[in-house]
Amino acid sequence: MAETVVTRWKCVCAYDGTDFSGWQSQPGKDAIQDSIEARLGVIFGQPIRIHGSGRTDAGVHARGQVFHFDAAWRHGPAKLHAAMRVTLPRSIQIRRVRAVPEAFHARYGAKGKIYHYHLVMGDADPFRRRTTWTIERSKPLDVEAMVVAAAALRGTHDFAGFAAFNGTERETTVRELRRLDLKRRGRHLRWEFEADGFLYKMVRSLMGALVAVGEGKLTLDDINRILTNPLRTAKVPPAPPQGLFLERVFY
Amino acid sequence: MAETVVTRWKCVCAYDGTDFSGWQSQPGKDAIQDSIEARLGVIFGQPIRIHGSGRTDAGVHARGQVFHFDAAWRHGPAKLHAAMRVTLPRSIQIRRVRAVPEAFHARYGAKGKIYHYHLVMGDADPFRRRTTWTIERSKPLDVEAMVVAAAALRGTHDFAGFAAFNGTERETTVRELRRLDLKRRGRHLRWEFEADGFLYKMVRSLMGALVAVGEGKLTLDDINRILTNPLRTAKVPPAPPQGLFLERVFY
Numbered sequence: 001m002a003e004t005v006v007t008r009w010k011c012v013c014a015y016d017g018t019d020f021s022g023w024q025s026q027p028g029k030d031a032i033q034d035s036i037e038a039r040l041g042v043i044f045g046q047p048i049r050i051h052g053s054g055r056t057d058a059g060v061h062a063r064g065q066v067f068h069f070d071a072a073w074r075h076g077p078a079k080l081h082a083a084m085r086v087t088l089p090r091s092i093q094i095r096r097v098r099a100v101p102e103a104f105h106a107r108y109g110a111k112g113k114i115y116h117y118h119l120v121m122g123d124a125d126p127f128r129r130r131t132t133w134t135i136e137r138s139k140p141l142d143v144e145a146m147v148v149a150a151a152a153l154r155g156t157h158d159f160a161g162f163a164a165f166n167g168t169e170r171e172t173t174v175r176e177l178r179r180l181d182l183k184r185r186g187r188h189l190r191w192e193f194e195a196d197g198f199l200y201k202m203v204r205s206l207m208g209a210l211v212a213v214g215e216g217k218l219t220l221d222d223i224n225r226i227l228t229n230p231l232r233t234a235k236v237p238p239a240p241p242q243g244l245f246l247e248r249v250f251y
Numbered sequence: 252m253a254e255t256v257v258t259r260w261k262c263v264c265a266y267d268g269t270d271f272s273g274w275q276s277q278p279g280k281d282a283i284q285d286s287i288e289a290r291l292g293v294i295f296g297q298p299i300r301i302h303g304s305g306r307t308d309a310g311v312h313a314r315g316q317v318f319h320f321d322a323a324w325r326h327g328p329a330k331l332h333a334a335m336r337v338t339l340p341r342s343i344q345i346r347r348v349r350a351v352p353e354a355f356h357a358r359y360g361a362k363g364k365i366y367h368y369h370l371v372m373g374d375a376d377p378f379r380r381r382t383t384w385t386i387e388r389s390k391p392l393d394v395e396a397m398v399v400a401a402a403a404l405r406g407t408h409d410f411a412g413f414a415a416f417n418g419t420e421r422e423t424t425v426r427e428l429r430r431l432d433l434k435r436r437g438r439h440l441r442w443e444f445e446a447d448g449f450l451y452k453m454v455r456s457l458m459g460a461l462v463a464v465g466e467g468k469l470t471l472d473d474i475n476r477i478l479t480n481p482l483r484t485a486k487v488p489p490a491p492p493q494g495l496f497l498e499r500v501f502y
Contacts, residue, residue: 085374090375123344124344125344126265126267126312126341126343129267
């Protein structure tokens with residue numbers, strides 16, 4: 001019998017997270033990982049485990065989530081890509097498939113990530129309700145104050161005050177927030193976050209704090225105090241999941 | 252007792268039709284009309300019947316559907332608008348509310364309508380699956396041939412060959428298609444239809460025929476034959492509902 005060569009496959013995918021319980025498999029839930037693994041199980045005739053660059057929460061979207069898996073396939077990446085696209089839910093799109101060296105690891109090899117957060121000020125648009133956080137209030141947000149606070153957040157800080165913990169985390173909470181930029185088009189604000197890595201719920205916590213600044217509930221001083229004293233927390237609710245997109249993972 | 256003055260109210264609304272059975276109430280179905288009437292029933296403490304400019308099918312969207320209703324309300328349109336927005340499903344947005352003369356009728360007074368149809372060529376985007384028709388095929392559509400066919404369709408014709416009938420319709424099937432224009436942005440084609448009125452499923456039938464032209468299944472001669480001989484039909488499936496938007500109604 002000819003030897004079967006196992007290859008490591010790197011995939012980039014997009015998904016509308018609205019109707020999923022999140023990226024990662026959990027018993028009794030409908031995770032994005034489950035849908036992809038189910039499809040791979042059919043293609044390869046055996047269970048295939050995929051490894052994502054990190055989890056995304058229920059309702060969070062991705063345009064550039066990365067995962068890898070190991071499998072023996074002799075027909076090249078284009079045919080594997082075509083096979084993976086068949087019968088996947090239409091809310092999941094496999095965008096790229098390629099063979100990578102065995103040393104590649106979607107999670108441990110990640111050197112940075114970009115997230116976007118979409119915020120709309122004003123009346124809720126039925127066509128954006130799944131992909132934006134709409135803030136309906138009579139007084140508009142103070143976007144200038146938000147931009148000033150964003151500048152204070154950029155750089156290398158202990159972001160413990162802007163994260164949620166599950167109690168088991170023991171790693172450093174220092175991260176380098178390389179970019180936190182605003183792209184504005186009228187009432188639509190797109191906040192772009194780039195860092196070497198993100199703590200659990202960090203983008204949503206930062207976004208919640210920035211909106212609190214825009215509403216006048218937090219000041220620039222509050223932001224700076226939370227950054228310099230990691231025992232404090234932003235004490236504002238994190239932004240809801242539907243505005244958040246994992247855009248890109250760097251290796 | 253003071254006399255209660257009944258006013259006719261004209262409203263413009265938008266909706267994501269994906270999860271509805273269509274505009275018009277039907278027993279056992281979840282229609283957009285039902286949601287709005289339920290809300291009005293709560294506001295006015297009695298059943299209120301609304302009259303739309305026309306029905307839209309299951310899965311079809313609107314940015315500018317118009318309806319009217321009669322009710323006694325003393326607090327002005329802004330407060331009525333605010334009251335109507337409360338507790339409506341987030342997939343429905345009331346965009347404008349104003350008092351109109353009693354002679355106004357959303358359906359019989361309509362002098363024209365604009366529909367847009369959104370077509371995407373290529374791989375299905377998870378974030379557009381509810382609002383576009385994605386055509387995945389190895390050979391791209393012949394968009395130039397579609398534009399030539401669209402030019403032939405413009406003008407005053409008997410569009411009976413490009414419509415579905417419910418068997419009860421006895422009115423004329425001649426319509427003036429004032430505009431059928433393409434706005435293209437890369438793989439995204441937006442087809443704009445404006446007419447004095449549209450037959451049942453006319454836009455989707457025209458769009459289905461145009462795509463058949465783009466695929467080489469229908470020729471310009473076929474299109475002209477269907478226009479000049481109303482007994483013929485396009486014999487191609489109408490385009491699916493999710494790409495269709497009722498943009499505007501003229502009075």
